[in-house]
Amino acid sequence: MNFTEISGKRQLAFMQDFDYIREAGTEAEQRAAERIAEEIRSFGLTPETEEFTIDTYEIEEAGFAVTGPYQKEYTVSGYAGCGSTPEEGVEAPFLYAENGDDISLSYAAGKIVMVNAPVRAEMYKKLEQAGAVGFLSISGTPIDSGEDLKPVSCTLRKVDQPTIQGVCIHCTDAAEIVEEGASRARLTVRQKKVARTSRNVRVRIEGTDRAEEILTLTAHFDSVPAGPGAYDNMAGGAIIMELCRYFSAHRPRRTLEFIWFGAEEKGLKGSLAYVEAHREELKRHRFNMNVDLAGQLVGGNVMGVTGDASICQMLSWLAHEAGMGVSFRNNIWGSDSNTFAWNGIPAMTLNRDGFGMHTRHDTLALISPWSLERSARLLGYVAEHLSEAEVFPFVQKISEEMMKDLDEYFKE
Ligand SMILES: [Zn+2]
Numbered sequence: 001m002n003f004t005e006i007s008g009k010r011q012l013a014f015m016q017d018f019d020y021i022r023e024a025g026t027e028a029e030q031r032a033a034e035r036i037a038e039e040i041r042s043f044g045l046t047p048e049t050e051e052f053t054i055d056t057y058e059i060e061e062a063g064f065a066v067t068g069p070y071q072k073e074y075t076v077s078g079y080a081g082c083g084s085t086p087e088e089g090v091e092a093p094f095l096y097a098e099n100g101d102d103i104s105l106s107y108a109a110g111k112i113v114m115v116n117a118p119v120r121a122e123m124y125k126k127l128e129q130a131g132a133v134g135f136l137s138i139s140g141t142p143i144d145s146g147e148d149l150k151p152v153s154c155t156l157r158k159v160d161q162p163t164i165q166g167v168c169i170h171c172t173d174a175a176e177i178v179e180e181g182a183s184r185a186r187l188t189v190r191q192k193k194v195a196r197t198s199r200n201v202r203v204r205i206e207g208t209d210r211a212e213e214i215l216t217l218t219a220h221f222d223s224v225p226a227g228p229g230a231y232d233n234m235a236g237g238a239i240i241m242e243l244c245r246y247f248s249a250h251r252p253r254r255t256l257e258f259i260w261f262g263a264e265e266k267g268l269k270g271s272l273a274y275v276e277a278h279r280e281e282l283k284r285h286r287f288n289m290n291v292d293l294a295g296q297l298v299g300g301n302v303m304g305v306t307g308d309a310s311i312c313q314m315l316s317w318l319a320h321e322a323g324m325g326v327s328f329r330n331n332i333w334g335s336d337s338n339t340f341a342w343n344g345i346p347a348m349t350l351n352r353d354g355f356g357m358h359t360r361h362d363t364l365a366l367i368s369p370w371s372l373e374r375s376a377r378l379l380g381y382v383a384e385h386l387s388e389a390e391v392f393p394f395v396q397k398i399s400e401e402m403m404k405d406l407d408e409y410f411k412e
Pocket residue numbers: 220232233264292293
């Protein structure tokens with residue numbers, strides 16, 4: 001690979017056109033998809049946009065009030081995806097159960113229960129089993145001020161039939177509630193399910209003499225509603241765009257497909273829609289190279305490989321050849337690479353640690369052309385070697401153990 005053709009500055013310039021919140025299913029996401037397609041056309045390829053439907057939740061009302069021994073309303077955000085309380089809300093005794101350990105939760109029956117971290121499926125089930133009638137989770141830090149005192153928006157996933165509702169509260173209010181000895185509270189959440197359209201943008205560079213075999217380079221371009229997702233993950237989108245441009249001028253032996261996924265932040269919905277729409281062709285796929293979280297200067301690159309351990313060793317060799325630092329994890333990974341692995345295709349996510357994911361601080365201000373350039377060179381080096389190999393070197397199998405972890409991950 002000719003590293004001098006890879007430009008971090010060009011990637012940053014491209015990212016400048018995405019400096020806004022791109023929540024899946026919104027017009028902003030659509031606008032971003034159109035800009036991606038336009039960029040692909042600018043170097044002579046023809047992109048395709050593939051739409052799919054996602055279920056989203058509109059929170060109509062979220063309230064939390066302490067009703068005894070004092071009375072006060074607090075600002076909260078409602079948990080999407082956990083249904084609605086009766087219109088008048090749920091009133092019950094209040095309990096602070098810290099991290100939701102078994103001892104604390106043994107007092108939870110019939111109560112509205114506050115726990116520290118965002119409530120996910122596992123904690124949700126514990127709360128249900130403990131007999132809680134509603135929950136609060138705590139967000140933010142004690143040094144927040146201004147806008148940051150707003151509780152974050154939360155979504156409950158992977159729970160089929162939610163029976164209790166919840167809200168999120170800022171830790172400053174949470175501390176007051178406990179210190180003031182709140183013993184009763186009322187919680188209200190009203191929401192409705194709305195179907196919306198999200199989309200993936202894809203483009204294929206047909207291989208020469210190994211065209212039957214497909215390698216994918218992927219990144220999600222949607223963001224969470226809290227911030228414009230520069231690090232998570234328009235930087236990933238810029239890296240694969242740079243490589244798409246490179247390979248459009250240096251035709252590979254194997255077919256390279258570049259995909260910008262929508263709705264990753266809604267539970268990998270874009271990649272799931274992709275494998276559904278292209279199921280027939282999946283047997284031709286050899287490896288997925290996904291990028292999620294990239295572009296900040298202070299950090300280090302990790303390749304999270306979901307596939308045989310020998311893949312880590314081969315990728316490590318390529319990274320040694322390229323001379324760029326990266327460490328390896330051989331595990332499932334909470335991004336679109338999981339979708340490929342779950343469908344039997346070895347996969348990896350290139351990931352860089354950084355600051356401010358899923359917050360309003362995740363902006364272009366922290367994106368570094370130096371970092372974008374290095375990551376694109378590293379990934380491009382790997383992609384080029386894999387696309388040129390005489391025989392594709394990776395074991396085409398996901399171990400039973402990983403498959404079990406993936407089943408667990410995707411279980412709804
Ligand atoms: Zn992401």
